[in-house]
Amino acid sequence: MNISCEIVRDLLPLYHDGVCSNDSKKMIEEHLAHCESCKDELKAMNDDTIIVRSEQNLSEADAVKKLSKRWEKGMMKSALKGAFFTLITIAVVLLVLYCFIDIHIG
Numbered sequence: 083m084n085i086s087c088e089i090v091r092d093l094l095p096l097y098h099d100g101v102c103s104n105d106s107k108k109m110i111e112e113h114l115a116h117c118e119s120c121k122d123e124l125k126a127m128n129d130d131t132i133i134v135r136s137e138q139n140l141s142e143a144d145a146v147k148k149l150s151k152r153w154e155k156g157m158m159k160s161a162l163k164g165a166f167f168t169l170i171t172i173a174v175v176l177l178v179l180y181c182f183i184d185i186h187i188g
């Protein structure tokens with residue numbers, strides 16, 4: 083069956099996504115077998131998809147990186163907080179010990 087390039091290009095996105103009917107698929111494949119320009123069109127579609135996908139991956143990786151950075155910052159903050167409270171506790175204990183010793187010796 084002969085179909086025009088226009089029909090094929092209408093259907094190409096569906097064919098590309100694998101959502102067209104088997105009959106349309108057959109027609110498109112028959113057309114693509116002898117039509118270079120429509121084949122190029124499909125190829126361009128594949129390339130576009132790959133680019134979009136890699137961009138998506140990139141932004142996802144970025145998001146994860148940002149998230150882990152934020153997480154690291156949070157960890158640093160709580161680690162600092164922990165160190166601060168530990169120092170305060172030690173200082174208080176030393177002060178109490180000092181007073182205790184002072185009272186008993188002095």
Ligand SMILES: [Zn+2]
Nearest residue numbers: 087090117120
């Ligand atoms: Zn064509």
